[in-house]
Amino acid sequence: MAMKPLRPKKQFRWSIAMRDEPDAPAKSELFLKSSNQFRRALRRMINQSGTAPNGEVKSVSRQALSASAGIAASTLNKLLVSDEKAKEEPPNPTLEVICKLAAALNVSPGLLLLTEDDWKKLGSSVATYMALERADNFREFVSDTVLSNEYSGVASDVARDAQQIAQMCGFGSRATEAARTNIAATSQVLSFRGLNPEHRPLLMVICAIFALSATPPRTSPESNPS
Incomplete structure (x- = not known):
């Protein structure tokens, strides 16, 4: 009986498409600033958060x-890396870790994240408020509104009053629609209803300055060719 000839085996060639892995999205400038501030603030605080037997401050x-x-x-070691390593992999602690470290250091979590620019804005806010206190129109306005014990603290009222105080700060020329929106939104970060009335005017000035600094500058219209 004649045998059938063997059929040659098919040869399969497997081609693997090598695809470049997508680049990781670039970190935002705000994230990098906040990460650096957190890392540096933490390092500085560690150096001044201990107590020696004689009562002096130590690391x-x-x-x-x-x-x-x-x-x-x-x-903790990952959060305290050197400047060079932080450029490659900026520390990105979770909110829980930030709160745990803040509690251990007896500070507010927010203080660990305030950037140098934020501290400058706070200083500018205090200076602006001290100047405003000498203005009659400012004293009259806050006396009739935010200083009142019956102040409603309703979101729309707070937004309106914060915008008005921003005008008194001399920011009228920058009162674009975006600026007014930012002031209204920033004033909602905290509840003015439960605050000490004497603190409300200063805090509204702070809201105004932080909001305006985050507002894109007004673009000048292009001149029409004659």
Whole structure:
């Protein structure tokens, strides 16, 4: 019986398409500033957060801080990397880690994230408020509104009053629609209803300055060719 000839095996060629992995999205400038501020503030605070037996201030060890905060020592070390390493991989702690470290250091979590620009805005706000206090129209306005014990604190009223105070700060030329919106939104970050009435005017000035600094500058219209 004749045998059928064997059929040659088919040869398969597998081609693997090598695709470049997509680049990681670039970190925003605000994130990089906040990350650097957090890292540097944490390093400075560690150097002044311990107490020597004689009562003098000294540094606290990383081991002691990580134990007090309830986080792993390796996590703390990643947050305290050098400037060079931070450029490659900026620290990005979770909100929980920030709060734990803040509690261990007896500070508000927000203070660890305020950038140098933020501190400048706070200083400018205080100086502006001190100048406004000498103006009759400002004193009359806040006396009739935010200083009142019956102040409603309703969102629309707070937004309106913050915008009015921004005008008194001398920012009228920058009162674009975007600026007014930013002032209204920023004034909602905190509840003015439960605040000490004497603190409300200053806090509204702070809201106005922070909002205006985050508002894109007004673009000048292009001149029409004659």
